[in-house]
Amino acid sequence: MDREQGRWAAAPRWWRQGPPWWNRWDGESTSRLPWRSTLPLTVFVLVGSNFASEAQAGERVALDPFARVLLIVGCALLLFRKRRPVLVAFGTALTAMLYLGAGYAYGPVFFTVALGFFSALVAGHRRAAWGAVAMLWAGHVLVGHWLYQWLPRSGDHAAPWGQEVVVAAWLAAIGAVAELTRVRREQWDKEREERAQAARRRADEERLRIARELHDVLAHSISVINVQAGVGLALLDSDPEQARTALTTIKSASKEALGEVRQVLDTLRTPGDAPRAPAPGLDRLPELVEQAASAGLTVDVEGKAPRLSPGADLAAFRIVQEALTNVVRHSGSRRARVRLEHGGGALRLRVDDDGPPTGTDAGGSGNGLAGMRERAAALGGTIEAGPRADGGFRVLAVLPLSDQERKEDDR
Incomplete structure (x- = not known):
């Protein structure tokens, strides 16, 4: 116990008390929508998806107006990630599922899912967060191994199971990071309350x-x-x-x-x-x-x-x-x-x-x-x-x- 306490005391201050931006980030939830963080993410998702589409040309469907609408809707939902984290988690997962099901390129669309999942998990809605991710993965498996016959592109074959493993591993990595952040946030909140009580x-x-x-x-x-x-x-x-x-x-x-x-x-x-x-x-x-x-x-x-x-x-x-x-x-x-x-x-x-x-x-x-x-x-x-x-x-x-x-x- 003394050794653990020594390690904890030797940790950087931001790790023991939280990074300086945490309280400001958390304070946006009730005062205003997080435009400043969502707008750059939207630009990144749109531009990155164009590059991903060009890189996967011939393998996936090229981006069209419907694809861009789905990307914008997924990013727009993130404006409400503080106020309605459960709705955002399922909404981003659903838009990503429609985007991938339509055959568009893999790419930054997963960032919207990751942030929605992260926000719900950190807010304490663990079941909803994992349920949204499970829905996305199940939809991806369903499309890749059954519904692909009736969806673009024509002449597709069933997706390899190795691809499903990669997607599952990627989602699990996001979940692990979000779980760690949630635990750290609870520790920071507890320590902040203890300092206030002291x-x-x-x-x-x-x-x-x-x-x-x-x-x-x-x-x-x-x-x-x-x-x-x-x-x-x-x-x-x-x-x-x-x-x-x-x-x-x-x-x-x-x-x-x-x-x-x-x-x-x-x-x-x-x-x-x-x-x-x-x-x-x-x-x-x-x-x-x-x-x-x-x-x-x-x-x-x-x-x-x-x-x-x-x-x-x-x-x-x-x-x-x-x-x-x-x-x-x-x-x-x-x-x-x-x-x-x-x-x-x-x-x-x-x-x-x-x-x-x-x-x-x-x-x-x-x-x-x-x-x-x-x-x-x-x-x-x-x-x-x-x-x-x-x-x-x-x-x-x-x-x-x-x-x-x-x-x-x-x-």
Whole structure:
């Protein structure tokens, strides 16, 4: 299997994905008739049949107006090979059968049959395509071995069976090429659909990532703003100075939230460009502690994280941020502890508070824990969250370290 996949990967791109003209050729079926390809073929069939007639003079009947009408009708039918492939397959086979039955020269007339057969087969009408070819061959045998006595030229003898074998082999070769093309087209269509599905999955994953980022940024900042707005309203008359401090905190938190939202949305406006500012990581824990303090929550941080990749660093930061946001929203405790441990190839993030739960929501969406689990799962980690036996609440995240991070951790 690996060897076959290797051969497939080494194949030219056009063989794996289809030639560049394929989609344009296929697109003609519903928009317009394929004049540009049919007209040159008609000229080739008419001119080539004249040469064939001269080369077979004395053996076959010379071309006359009726022969040229049959050739033109067979070519004209090819204009509808996309819209009515079955009709075209039988129509071209019938006109070729009449042409050959009338004793005219063998030649390019078979190209009309081949293209009609090819179009029907590639369109998925296999039985009709092979039925049309079988009808042509059966008609040729019938004329060559029985009806020749009553058809031009007079004095003909029965056709040699070797000729029938040649005609059958020629038709079989056309069928083999058409079958191969049909299989390749199905593979191209399947691969095109798989690429489209992969692109849709990537788009969905990117939308989920952006939604998760916006949720984490806004939930934390709005929780701080909510708490400080309540403090400001409560102290507006009795302690204007403290109310001013609360409003200053609201301004700072909202400014920071706008900056992070702008950073996330910049990736939508300029896809592929590097972000203007680095993604946040655990090095910004002091800012989280300061923001939590402005919301009335004291945070103690223990331990130090190793050097992490940007994705892992961002996920760890957002998990701690969301955990502290949930403490501000839902816990009656005004103190929380963040502990960072690393060893055994994993980073452990633990956020504890002493509770009790307040039952308030503070404007949250309820997706915080789900977002944390998704971030951890994307890195191959886990999240455990639940009440502690002593009445508090704990969030424990275990994030595996990459090989490079493990080497630096061992140092």
